[in-house]
Amino acid sequence: MKKKLSIVDIANSLNISKTTVSFILNGRAQEKRISDELVKRVLQYVKEVGYKPNSLAKSLRTGKSNIIGLLVQDISNHFFATIARRIEDLAYQSGYKIIYSSTDNDTQKTQELIAMFRDRHVDGYIITPPDNIEEDISDLIKDGFPVVLFDRYLPKVATDYVVVDNLFSTFNATQYLIDKGHKNIAFITYSSIQTQMIERLEGYEKAIRQSKLKPHIIEVDFHATDQEILKLILDFFESHKDVDAILFANNHLGKCGLKATRKAGKNVPGDIALIAFDDYELFELYTPAVTAIAQPIDEIADNVIKLLMERLNATTPEEKNQHITLATELIERDSSR
Amino acid sequence: MKKKLSIVDIANSLNISKTTVSFILNGRAQEKRISDELVKRVLQYVKEVGYKPNSLAKSLRTGKSNIIGLLVQDISNHFFATIARRIEDLAYQSGYKIIYSSTDNDTQKTQELIAMFRDRHVDGYIITPPDNIEEDISDLIKDGFPVVLFDRYLPKVATDYVVVDNLFSTFNATQYLIDKGHKNIAFITYSSIQTQMIERLEGYEKAIRQSKLKPHIIEVDFHATDQEILKLILDFFESHKDVDAILFANNHLGKCGLKATRKAGKNVPGDIALIAFDDYELFELYTPAVTAIAQPIDEIADNVIKLLMERLNATTPEEKNQHITLATELIERDSSR
């Protein structure tokens, strides 16, 4: 095991001060009037022996880490995993590393994770905020950390965010079902105060209201197991035999919905039409293929990173916040034809 | 913004030395003969003002970080995402945080990531190794870092690992198809020198050989796109009309296989029976439901963490390595009936 070299070793080997080495390695040679000849000699030697500065020491002194903290609701969920993956790649290209973790929508866990990230001197934050986290996020911002939210935002917190046009998406999907002649359209969602969920509900309600139809809303507890969700939906089928279409507020509910319709022996779309929010391969390959509201995953990731990089590279803290709302796409498939 | 407290602030406020504070906070009060009265006073005050030691400074001095580096092939793949999620939870319970990243099976990227992890003073490593990474992993081990591999292992590197019984799994699945009367069973895999892939191929070949059947093996390049894989399979269907069963070497190939059989208009399992390695919800919900070799995801994660924790807590470096091989389960569904 070759012992790791330190900047002092480099300085000693070249008989110069570690200050000089530090200046050169940080590109401040010109500014500090280090001769070109010495710069070349140091760079050459450093390359030769493969010296890499200890980033802990660096972070300790500078307060910067070149690390971005990414907090998603659940990394094992396809939507978040894919976005996380792309964010990771993009950040990497800009010289940043990512630390990520799942919040589980658990406020306390999120608080602990934020504390850990702060402690680790993370440079910026990308977060899908759980409930009641406003204060912690505000503190981050107050303390000058760049924060970008996505998927949802916090109305009471002024910060950058990237979301999709949830209200229009469900309005449009519901209208689509109405246009197909469906009269009893149900909406299955989580009971949540998060913006994306509220907006999706509003979009549904707006379309239903406009057409003077009767709303059917099932709210599922966020911590309900798949079994419980399944049972809830099956019970709903029992008590609402007239429902002829369902809109699911996210991919997980959609998946449970598929299980439920199958178990109930419903013919899709003959007996009942289905539309899910957030497309993924299951909906594409399922028989019959499921109509879905596809979120622009790559675009979301691209914009999140773009906003964060702008803030990280800004010399003065930008005062006004940027809010990006992206369009979704209704992908029509067999389940709603 | 309240400025972050340092151990010096604590010491000054209490008019004692920061050494004393450090000893107390690290539970070395008894050993260092600090009076119980003072211990109580310090602990009380620290709690009161909410002081948390700066972990960067701590890591810099001690060389320990309470962070585990997790390198999986692709975090957006369901199998890895789920394992990563569970590993994260388990590590968290033991007081460790996880930094994870995707290797993409790219050797150079993996080397860079390992360098970054080392640099960040990560305490231990969990890795699904790509090709040609033997030397880097050996270096880690030589330098005393706990390393646990999973999903595959490196025959030339002596370390702990957790894998499944790949050979038996595919042997068993192939035999299952043979018992059903299939005569022309194909195996679709990646051209890979990784142990898990080699073993899966061997299991298939062994069963085919025992029954004196003719092997049909398609090897797909790891970097092939879904489109290319699809085309390859469709071409294979064209040129091998007699094939009546396919075993896929992993979930992604299985997914492409579903698309292919659908596109080719094949009746499953009438025309052709399918079995996929590595179960997930798509296979469960697809019509017809796909028979799959289910890996014990939770058990894999549990054992990986168990092995790593044993090494992390060991006072002396354990000489002999532990190799854990877990059983898979063949989940019979419609696609092979």
Next chain:
DNA sequence: ATTATCTACTAAACCTGTTTAGCATTACCA
């Protein structure tokens, strides 16, 4: 000749903890 300016560096402080070595007191013992 003296002062100012510039060049090319560097010593020492700093970031925030941990760890080593050691220093007063008091207690104990012969």
Next chain:
DNA sequence: TGGTAATGCTAAACAGGTTTAGTAGATAAT
């Protein structure tokens, strides 16, 4: 009473970088 041991705590070194403040010597300006 003098020597040893135990008690209770601390100063300073250390981890490995960055940054501030400054220095020695050469050149230019007054």
